[in-house]
Amino acid sequence: MSHPHTPVSSRNLPPIPGPLSAEIRGQILALWPRYPSKQAVTLPALHLVQDSLRCVPNWAVEEIADILDLSPAEVHDTMSFYGFFRTEADRLGVKRLWVCRSLACSLRGADELLEKTAALLGVPVGGTTADGAITLELAECLGACEGAPACMIDDEHVHDICDMTKMTELVTRLKQSSANKH
Amino acid sequence: MSAYEPVLLRRLGKKECQSIAGYRADGGYKTLERVLREMTPDQVTTQVKDSGLRGRGGAGFPTGLKWTFLPKGHPGPVYLCVNCDESEPCTFNNRVLIENDPHQVIEGIILASYAIRAKTAYFYVRYEYGFGTRQIQKAIDEAYEAGILGNKILGTDYSLDIFVHRGAAAYICGEETGLIESLEGKRAWPRIKPPFPAIEGAFRKPTIVNNPETLANVVHIMDRGIEWFKSLGVPPDPKNPRDAGSYGPKLYCVSGHVNKPGIVELPMGVTLRELVDKHGGGVWKGRKAKGAIPGGNSMGVIPESEFDIPLDFNGPGTVKALGLGTAAVTVFDEETSIVDVLYNLCRFFAHESCGQCTPCREGTGWMLKIVERIRNGQGRREDLDILEEVADRIGIMPGTTICGLADGAGWPVKTAIRKFRPEFESYLKEGTRGGVRLKMAGAH
Numbered sequence: 001m002s003h004p005h006t007p008v009s010s011r012n013l014p015p016i017p018g019p020l021s022a023e024i025r026g027q028i029l030a031l032w033p034r035y036p037s038k039q040a041v042t043l044p045a046l047h048l049v050q051d052s053l054r055c056v057p058n059w060a061v062e063e064i065a066d067i068l069d070l071s072p073a074e075v076h077d078t079m080s081f082y083g084f085f086r087t088e089a090d091r092l093g094v095k096r097l098w099v100c101r102s103l104a105c106s107l108r109g110a111d112e113l114l115e116k117t118a119a120l121l122g123v124p125v126g127g128t129t130a131d132g133a134i135t136l137e138l139a140e141c142l143g144a145c146e147g148a149p150a151c152m153i154d155d156e157h158v159h160d161i162c163d164m165t166k167m168t169e170l171v172t173r174l175k176q177s178s179a180n181k182h
Numbered sequence: 183m184s185a186y187e188p189v190l191l192r193r194l195g196k197k198e199c200q201s202i203a204g205y206r207a208d209g210g211y212k213t214l215e216r217v218l219r220e221m222t223p224d225q226v227t228t229q230v231k232d233s234g235l236r237g238r239g240g241a242g243f244p245t246g247l248k249w250t251f252l253p254k255g256h257p258g259p260v261y262l263c264v265n266c267d268e269s270e271p272c273t274f275n276n277r278v279l280i281e282n283d284p285h286q287v288i289e290g291i292i293l294a295s296y297a298i299r300a301k302t303a304y305f306y307v308r309y310e311y312g313f314g315t316r317q318i319q320k321a322i323d324e325a326y327e328a329g330i331l332g333n334k335i336l337g338t339d340y341s342l343d344i345f346v347h348r349g350a351a352a353y354i355c356g357e358e359t360g361l362i363e364s365l366e367g368k369r370a371w372p373r374i375k376p377p378f379p380a381i382e383g384a385f386r387k388p389t390i391v392n393n394p395e396t397l398a399n400v401v402h403i404m405d406r407g408i409e410w411f412k413s414l415g416v417p418p419d420p421k422n423p424r425d426a427g428s429y430g431p432k433l434y435c436v437s438g439h440v441n442k443p444g445i446v447e448l449p450m451g452v453t454l455r456e457l458v459d460k461h462g463g464g465v466w467k468g469r470k471a472k473g474a475i476p477g478g479n480s481m482g483v484i485p486e487s488e489f490d491i492p493l494d495f496n497g498p499g500t501v502k503a504l505g506l507g508t509a510a511v512t513v514f515d516e517e518t519s520i521v522d523v524l525y526n527l528c529r530f531f532a533h534e535s536c537g538q539c540t541p542c543r544e545g546t547g548w549m550l551k552i553v554e555r556i557r558n559g560q561g562r563r564e565d566l567d568i569l570e571e572v573a574d575r576i577g578i579m580p581g582t583t584i585c586g587l588a589d590g591a592g593w594p595v596k597t598a599i600r601k602f603r604p605e606f607e608s609y610l611k612e613g614t615r616g617g618v619r620l621k622m623a624g625a626h
Contacts, residue, residue, distance in 0.1 A: 034345045036259070036385045042367030047348060068367075081369035081536075082350035084309065098310075102271040103479060104437035104512045106526045140353065140530055141271040142310050145437035145512070146444045155312025 011128065016088060018059040024048055028067055038068040042078050046085055055091035093128040093135040094178035097171075098152040101138050104145035108162075113149050114138055116164050120171060133178035134171065188447040189431050190398050193283045200317055202324040205285035211330055213405040214289050218296065218338045226297035226404065233403045233411040234429040238275075239265055239356070239393035240478065240507050241586075242495040244426055245400070249298050251380035252388045261389040262295045262303040263365065263379075264397065266318075267349055267356035269308055270478035271530060273510040275433035276394040278445050280307070280314040283398075284321035288344070290397030292335065293404055295342050298390050303344045306361050309351050319346050353534035357585045358391040359383075360536065371538045372585035399430055415450035416494045428494030428506075436462035438512035439471070451497070455489040458513055469515040473602070477507025479527050480590025482597030483520070502600070504593040520602040521557050521609050524594060528553045531591035542588035545576035549595055561610045566603065569595050 020028075028045045035041060045064045049056050056079060058072075065072040079085045086092055099105075099114040114125065121129050121136055128135040144150035144157045151161040153174070161167050188194075198204025205211065217226060231246025252260060264287075268276045279287055295303050305322075307315050322344050325331040333341045352370055354360040359373035362384045383389020403411050415429040428450040434457055437443040441463030448461075454476055458465065465471045471486045476493060482503040484491075491497040495506050514523055532550040537543045549572055552565050573596045576582055577589030599606060 034343075036387075037366065039367035040365060040385075043350060043364065044347070047350070078367055078369055082352050084350040084352070101526075102530055103475065103523070103526050104272045104443070106522075107438045107512070107514055107518065139310070139351070140533055141269060141273075143268055143274040143277050143308070145272050145274055145435065145510070148437060148443065152310060152312075155309060155315075157310075157313065 011130065011132065013089075013091065013132075016053055016055070016057050016091075018057070018063065020049065020060060020063050021052075024052055025063075025067065028064070039070055039074070041068055042070070042075055046075075046079055050085055050092075053091070054093070055086040055088050057088040091128075093132050094181055095133065095174045096135045096137060096154050097174065098137045098139040098142065100140075100142040100144070100148070100150040100152075102141035102145075104141075105149040108148040110149035113161075113164070113167065117167055117171075120164070120168065129175075131175070131178075133175045186431075186448055189402050190279065190286070190395065190433060191283075191445070191447045193286070194278070195282070199282050200284060200321070202285055202321065202328055202330075205283070210285055211289055211336075213401055214292055214330070215336050217293060217404055218336060218340055223297045223299055226293060229408060230297065230400055230403055233408045234427050235396065235399055235403060235411065236426065236428065236495060237393055238395035238399070238432070238508075240270060240480070240505075242428075242506060245392065245396055248380060248392075249294075249390060251378065252298055252390070253381065256388055258299065259302060259387050260298055260300045261384045261387055262291065262298060262300045263358070263361060263384055263389055263391045264291055264303060264305045264307075265356060265358060265361055265391050265393050266305060266307040266311070266314075267353075267361060268311075268393075268508075269353040269356045269534075270480065270508045270510065272435060272437050272475065272512040273478050273508040274435055275445060275508070275510070277311050277314050278433070279394050279398055280311065280318050282317075284314075284317045285325070286398050286401060287318070287394045288321055288325055288331075290394070290400045291344060292330070292342055293400050294390070294392060294397055296340055300390070301342055303342060304365055304384070305344055305346045306349060306355070306365055307346060308349045308355070315346060315348060322346065352536070354536040354585075354587060357587065360585065361391060362389065369536075371536055372587075374584055395433055403430075416492060416496070419496045422496055422499075425496045428496065432493075432509055434461070434493065435508070435510035436513070437510070438474070439466050439469070439515040439518070440464065440513050441466050451492040451494040453490050453492055454484075454511060457493065457511055458489065462511075462513065465513060465515055467515070469517060471513050472516045472518055472520070473523075474511055474513045475527075475594070476503050476509075476511055477505065478510045479530055480586075480593060481505060481507040482593040483523065483527075483601065484597065485601050488601075503597060504589065519609070520598055520605050521553070524598045525550075525553045525557050527594040527598075528591070531587070531594075535587060535591070539583040539585075539588070541576040541582040542591065545572050545588060546591045548572055549591065553595075556606070556610060563610065565610070566599050566606055570599055 031041045062072045065075045142150045193199040235245045236242040355364045355370045360370040364370035379389040418425045418427040446461040473485045476498045488501045528550040532546040535546045573592035
């Protein structure tokens with residue numbers, strides 16, 4: 001299930017300090033009334049944390065478990081099932097760039113696009129660039145097959161990234177926007 | 183035959199196609215209002231059942247019949263889960279619906295929820311549809327504001343809440359009980375059935391799981407009636423006693439080596455050939471097609487010589503493909519190696535097997551390794567037979583797994599080897615033509 005990515009601990013990142021902000025705690029608590037069980041809030045809570053911290057640190061797993069009356073093992077069990085969530089050592093860059101490799105995209109050059117993008121960024125698939133700007137991911141069908149090969153930034157499809165010229169432009173744009181964020 | 187006028191996609195590309203004002207200006211929510219005032223839930227169920235509507239998610243189970251499986255007189259709660267996980271490769275019809283006409287889907291959700299007496303509906307949507315998720319959420323907010331969701335919808339006694347629940351990039355969440363487990367906050371391991379979700383589903387309560395396209399059809403069945411719905415599509419095949427017919431409109435996705443990849447709405451039963459040649463603009467680069475998957479990866483592979491099958495619930499089975507699936511056609515041209523196509527399909531299933539059942543977890547991995555070995559020029563003579571044997575033994579049909587993912591993984595292997603065996607054999611004999619690993623040939 002999990003993506004075959006290599007943890008890029010060489011980035012030597014400082015630990016993310018806990019606890020969760022009052023805002024995130026509030027957002028998690030606000031989801032309670034939607035479901036008849038607190039456990040159902042697990043996935044939305046993991047999303048809220050990762051959206052904000054670019055990973056789900058162990059202390060956040062414990063905190064989510066505490067809020068939802070679960071054992072940390074239960075939260076971790078769910079979290080680790082989805083290759084989607086990242087640990088602190090393996091946290092995401094500012095932007096997550098997905099390249100689809102399923103059939104419709106592969107037939108239009110996706111495998112090569114993914115391979116060359118990894119070379120361009122100097123990271124393995126799943127890795128994050130040294131400047132922390134971009135994490136490269138492979139995707140199994142993004143559901144944007146009419147624009148194959150399909151790519152996605154975080155959760156929005158980007159269109160027309162059909163070759164390395166376009167990909168290089170996209171990468172430059174992403175790096176600039178992340179530099180502006182710092 | 184005159185050109186078919188789209189129904190489900192009729193508002194696509196129109197100004198204001200996403201807003202509640204635009205939807206209402208086009209007559210939206212009038213059907214809902216009439217149904218809530220004039221019909222009982224059971225009458226809605228009966229109308230949907232009698233229309234012959236079958237689920238658009240892949241299995242084609244009769245929708246109204248599914249609704250009747252709910253326990254009679256249950257004190258509740260009963261839940262509707264909308265399955266917008268849509269992760270079958272090459273499929274994007276529900277994405278187009280929620281991005282462009284979210285209120286049509288919401289009207290369908292309310293009608294279905296009314297019919298099954300649900301007061302809560304969960305809209306489970308795959309993470310990859312960020313834009314669509316925001317469109318649906320916006321539409322839900324608008325509907326609450328307009329009194330179309332929440333307490334006492336449109337002044338009637340019926341109340342409903344819809345909550346959006348995002349997935350996290352796992353194919354298995356499209357399996358209805360995997361979806362339910364995921365919704366409950368657990369790993370998305372499918373459940374052993376029975377009990378089916380209609381008896382014991384989300385939060386151990388009776389639950390109906392339906393696909394957005396199916397629910398969009400419900401709006402038009404309630405609006406235009408059974409006769410209209412049955413005037414489209416194909417009646418049951420008299421040669422197949424298990425065929426319940428394929429009525430109504432269908433969204434077909436076309437992708438791969440065609441000139442115009444995209445989505446088209448047609449009455450059920452268009453031939454694969456017409457879809458490729460007419461609606462997909464023909465095979466690209468002036469080449470011929472070698473084959474296609476007729477309805478998402480799980481349905482298997484068929485050669486160009488079988489492109490005259492109708493894409494209805496019965497058609498693909500007549501050439502021993504698994505079925506219609508999601509009606510997402512992906513074409514590959516004559517320069518593409520079937521070994522590469524099969525490698526891609528096996529890689530997908532090995533990646534997405536949830537790991538719960540050993541035959542699937544190990545079998546999808548074995549099949550990938552063997553196909554990879556063949557592809558790298560190290561194939562053995564017995565490999566094709568081993569592949570077929572593994573493919574035949576994993577899945578819910580041979581009775582070795584809990585859900586159908588493994589059947590879907592086996593079908594591409596079986597069909598590719600049975601329908602393209604000479605190409606595999608010559609590949610085995612000649613290896614990789616001088617040690618060069620082939621890429622997806624058609625991509626170049």
